[in-house]
Amino acid sequence: MLELFTDYTLRNVALGSALLGVVGGALGTFAMLRRQSLLGDVLAHAALPGICLAFLLTGAKAPLVLLVGGGLAGWLAAWLALAVLRHTRLPEDSALGVMLSSFFGFGIALLTFIQQRDNANQAGLDQYIFGQAATIVAADVANFALLAGMALALLGLFYKEFKLTTFDPGYAQSLGLPVRGLGTLLTSLVVLAVMVGLQTVGVVLMAAMLIAPAAAARQWTDRLGVMLALSALFGALAGVSGALISASRENLPTGPLVVLAVSAILLVSLFFAPQRGLVWDWARTRQNRKRVHLERLLLDALALLQHGPLTPQALAQHRRESLAAATRHLEALEAQGWVRPGPQGYRLTPAGQQKALELQMALRSQPSVFPSP
Amino acid sequence: MTLTQTATLPLEVRDLTVVYREQPVLWDVDLAIPPGQLSAIVGPNGAGKSTLLKAVLGLVPRASGQVWFFGQSLREARARIGYVPQRNTVDWDFPTSVLDVVMMGLYGQLGWFRRPGKREREAAMHCLEQVSLQDLAHRQIAQLSGGQQQRVFLARALAQNADLYFMDEPFAGVDAVTEEAILQVLHGLKSQGKTVVVVHHDLETVREYFDHLTLLNVQVIASGPMEETFTSENLRRTYGAKARTGG
Ligand SMILES: Nc1ncnc2c1ncn2[C@@H]1O[C@H](COP(=O)(O)OP(=O)(O)OP(=O)(O)O)[C@@H](O)[C@H]1O
Ligand SMILES: [Mg+2]
Numbered sequence A: 001m002l003e004l005f006t007d008y009t010l011r012n013v014a015l016g017s018a019l020l021g022v023v024g025g026a027l028g029t030f031a032m033l034r035r036q037s038l039l040g041d042v043l044a045h046a047a048l049p050g051i052c053l054a055f056l057l058t059g060a061k062a063p064l065v066l067l068v069g070g071g072l073a074g075w076l077a078a079w080l081a082l083a084v085l086r087h088t089r090l091p092e093d094s095a096l097g098v099m100l101s102s103f104f105g106f107g108i109a110l111l112t113f114i115q116q117r118d119n120a121n122q123a124g125l126d127q128y129i130f131g132q133a134a135t136i137v138a139a140d141v142a143n144f145a146l147l148a149g150m151a152l153a154l155l156g157l158f159y160k161e162f163k164l165t166t167f168d169p170g171y172a173q174s175l176g177l178p179v180r181g182l183g184t185l186l187t188s189l190v191v192l193a194v195m196v197g198l199q200t201v202g203v204v205l206m207a208a209m210l211i212a213p214a215a216a217a218r219q220w221t222d223r224l225g226v227m228l229a230l231s232a233l234f235g236a237l238a239g240v241s242g243a244l245i246s247a248s249r250e251n252l253p254t255g256p257l258v259v260l261a262v263s264a265i266l267l268v269s270l271f272f273a274p275q276r277g278l279v280w281d282w283a284r285t286r287q288n289r290k291r292v293h294l295e296r297l298l299l300d301a302l303a304l305l306q307h308g309p310l311t312p313q314a315l316a317q318h319r320r321e322s323l324a325a326a327t328r329h330l331e332a333l334e335a336q337g338w339v340r341p342g343p344q345g346y347r348l349t350p351a352g353q354q355k356a357l358e359l360q361m362a363l364r365s366q367p368s369v370f371p372s373p
Numbered sequence B: 001m002t003l004t005q006t007a008t009l010p011l012e013v014r015d016l017t018v019v020y021r022e023q024p025v026l027w028d029v030d031l032a033i034p035p036g037q038l039s040a041i042v043g044p045n046g047a048g049k050s051t052l053l054k055a056v057l058g059l060v061p062r063a064s065g066q067v068w069f070f071g072q073s074l075r076e077a078r079a080r081i082g083y084v085p086q087r088n089t090v091d092w093d094f095p096t097s098v099l100d101v102v103m104m105g106l107y108g109q110l111g112w113f114r115r116p117g118k119r120e121r122e123a124a125m126h127c128l129e130q131v132s133l134q135d136l137a138h139r140q141i142a143q144l145s146g147g148q149q150q151r152v153f154l155a156r157a158l159a160q161n162a163d164l165y166f167m168d169e170p171f172a173g174v175d176a177v178t179e180e181a182i183l184q185v186l187h188g189l190k191s192q193g194k195t196v197v198v199v200h201h202d203l204e205t206v207r208e209y210f211d212h213l214t215l216l217n218v219q220v221i222a223s224g225p226m227e228e229t230f231t232s233e234n235l236r237r238t239y240g241a242k243a244r245t246g247g
Helices: A008-033 A037-045 A047-058 A063-087 A092-117 A138-157 A159-167 A169-174 A179-197 A202-220 A224-248 A254-272 A278-305 A312-319 A323-335 A350-365 B003-008 B049-056 B074-080 B098-110 B118-130 B146-159 B176-191 B203-209 B232-239
Strands: A339-342 A345-348 B011-019 B024-033 B038-042 B064-068 B081-084 B164-168 B195-199 B212-217 B219-225
Touching: A008 A037, A008 A138, A008 A159, A008 A179, A008 A202, A008 A224, A008 A254, A037 A047, A037 A063, A037 A092, A037 A179, A037 A202, A047 A063, A047 A092, A063 A092, A063 A138, A063 A179, A138 A159, A138 A179, A159 A169, A159 A179, A159 B098, A169 A179, A169 B081, A179 A202, A202 A224, A202 A254, A224 A254, A254 A278, A278 A312, A278 A323, A278 A345, A278 A350, A312 A323, A323 A339, A323 A345, A345 A350, B011 B049, B024 B049, B024 B212, B024 B219, B038 B049, B038 B176, B038 B203, B049 B064, B049 B164, B049 B195, B074 B081, B074 B098, B081 B146, B098 B118, B098 B146, B118 B146, B146 B164, B146 B176, B176 B195, B212 B232, B219 B232
Parallel strands: B038 B195, B038 B212, B081 B164, B164 B195
Antiparallel strands: A339 A345, B011 B024, B011 B064, B212 B219
């Protein structure tokens, strides 16, 4: 932990990853709610040919120039993808899948061409495939901060409009909002986020930084603002912890570790978040089933008591179940404190009577919920 | 029809044609909606009722035709127009609360960059009271029944404080209690002198609920005061031989 403040390289890597986490998490929230996560993946992959072309055209290896090239190509790909979706009847996943592979394939071809052309000078371009965070220096961090700052500032400025166009585009348009333009702007902000991630996680893993924090955040809250903040926080957390873990051992790549960290956060959220988490969901369902089961038993017991004694034999006959099952059921009711064994079979306790009364009232006010006996 | 009359009409449509891909969905629609009345648009599935509302509001492109609101263009009259889309057009699992959705009705008045504040929250709350949903203001919208969702959309439109409302099947899939509540809101709007245009599906109730009727099936079959327009001959021409006049 302490190295974070003393180790110059580590500090830059951690800062760069954290910035990526924040901006990816924030923009990913909207991408996810607009069902455009896959579009994010397309424009991330499409950055590769853009980076290569920027290098071929300018001969520069300055990261900012390459990032801008990558961003432009990503933007073009997104625009193309949306145009194809709008004007053809191709299914969305097919259209985006083809687009992704084509741009990425073109990028790999360009990369190979550059490698063969001047071997000495190409060094480093292939780092944009999976990222190479170790190369991040203070100047890069400054670039990231600029890009991320721009994206976040615009996101804050148009937050209300983005929210409405995402939730109900038709209504937004009826209010006079330029829905198309706002969509384009939001996509452009996603491009900025991708540019921040190119050096750290690369084009292949970038989509995870858009999707995972947002999906994890959605598990914990029902408010858009909170979701946005949480998503950014999860992204930053993953960025910093990925950087720290990779620094703790030799030869551990930062980008993949950041992605693994964010996946771990998502996994925990999917299982353990209250309300939406699988574990609680499962436990709640189980508990509800058990409760309804016991309530039915109590009503059966009540029905029996109106005609005679409540014994395992009588219950078994009434419910058409085995004697063992009926005995177990009576014990369950006893454990609940609703019945008590007596000399002439079981009797309702005061608590049991109270509960049975409540159930009957509920039944009467909501006759459709249970079939009447 | 004199010019002054035309200028006071809340909605006037001339020669409106809409084409999605192949055949026209709306063909040469002429329409004049009278002020201060509850007006129904009725027709079979696929007749183009939703498309008519969307085309009028500029949500789908028109192949031809002109539309005036209070004698003005859509752009000029926008602040006076409210819209209640069909309920199933949005994702109700969106992370937001009932009050938030109602406040969206005020975004047009707020303009760019300004965030809703205390005043907007109070206004939205007032609209929720009109549809009896004030107790659910802070609920996540996924936890609403269909009828409650419909009333949230209604409250959002009320927040716009428009003079002319378009509603796409507000009575679809709601129970008798909600239907009555929505009807009360419509009557409230009418008593304030507002004009409401409603896409309606139920021939049994249309005569009772509305003052003015437009029968639509790609073309306008008939349009006018309810008593004159709600005839078995007109219904037969709209729906084909199977239609019943109800009531
Ligand atoms: N976005 C679209 N693209 C292509 N065709 C469309 C689109 N929306 C509607 N249509 C077609 O236009 C026609 C009219 O549709 P519309 O939704 O306006 O009918 P409607 O009268 O509202 O029907 P319903 O009673 O079912 O709501 C239908 O045949 C429909 O298939
Ligand atoms: Mg419709």
